[in-house]
Amino acid sequence: DQQVKQNSPSLSVQEGRISILNCDYTNSMFDYFLWYKKYPAEGPTFLISISSIKDKNEDGRFTVFLNKSAKHLSLHIVPSQPGDSAVYFCAAREDNAGKSTFGDGTTLTVKP
Amino acid sequence: NAGVMQNPRHLVRRRGQEARLRCSPMKGHSHVYWYRQLPEEGLKFMVYLQKENIIDESGMPKERFSAEFPKEGPSILRIQQVVRGDSAAYFCASARDTQYFGPGTRLTVL
Numbered sequence: 001d002q003q004v005k006q007n008s009p010s011l012s013v014q015e016g017r018i019s020i021l022n023c024d025y026t027n028s029m030f031d032y033f034l035w036y037k038k039y040p041a042e043g044p045t046f047l048i049s050i051s052s053i054k055d056k057n058e059d060g061r062f063t064v065f066l067n068k069s070a071k072h073l074s075l076h077i078v079p080s081q082p083g084d085s086a087v088y089f090c091a092a093r094e095d096n097a098g099k100s101t102f103g104d105g106t107t108l109t110v111k112p
Numbered sequence: 113n114a115g116v117m118q119n120p121r122h123l124v125r126r127r128g129q130e131a132r133l134r135c136s137p138m139k140g141h142s143h144v145y146w147y148r149q150l151p152e153e154g155l156k157f158m159v160y161l162q163k164e165n166i167i168d169e170s171g172m173p174k175e176r177f178s179a180e181f182p183k184e185g186p187s188i189l190r191i192q193q194v195v196r197g198d199s200a201a202y203f204c205a206s207a208r209d210t211q212y213f214g215p216g217t218r219l220t221v222l
Contacts, residue, residue: 004154041218044155104154
């Protein structure tokens with residue numbers, strides 16, 4: 001049973017448009033959520049996070065939205081750039097120092 | 113300020129050999145996490161260590177796998193008698209709160 005799910009394996013977006021990556025979770029004990037970006041042959045790079053006490057967190061072009069009642073979060077990238085093309089992982093934790101549970105990733109392609 | 117270091121970056125072993133993967137956390141970080149990524153999958157948690165202590169090993173296979181984080185030196189993930197199914201990318205992360213990942217070790221078992 002996968003506790004964090006990214007149902008779209010891939011997403012293709014035109015440069016300058018908005019990219020929306022989605023993530024669903026089942027464990028109601030998760031209270032901290034993160035997005036990572038990963039290029040081939042590299043480790044994941046932390047992008048942005050959100051605590052369960054918030055419903056939105058913004059950092060530059062990246063905004064994460066959390067809907068606790070729906071157990072759903074999303075990452076918005078606007079405007080999208082070709083350099084954003086990568087695999088994006090959603091992750092969730094039960095506490096601040098614990099293990100993270102990852103989704104299987106969504107491959108984002110931003111076309112020039 | 114160096115990031116999380118992992119070595120080797122690539123490791124090839126024959127079935128039955130031992131694999132040792134090393135992870136040096138970021139300066140000032142005392143928490144280390146190991147994850148494994150199989151092709152086309154996400155990262156799967158293996159073990160969480162603090163200096164000289166295993167905090168959570170719920171993701172570790174019961175046999176052949178062990179991890180340590182000694183008082184001095186890097187964290188070591190050890191896989192004994194490797195099998196082909198152990199071929200994967202192994203990532204280490206260190207944290208105070210947010211986990212920062214190393215570049216990974218790609219293990220290939222022939």
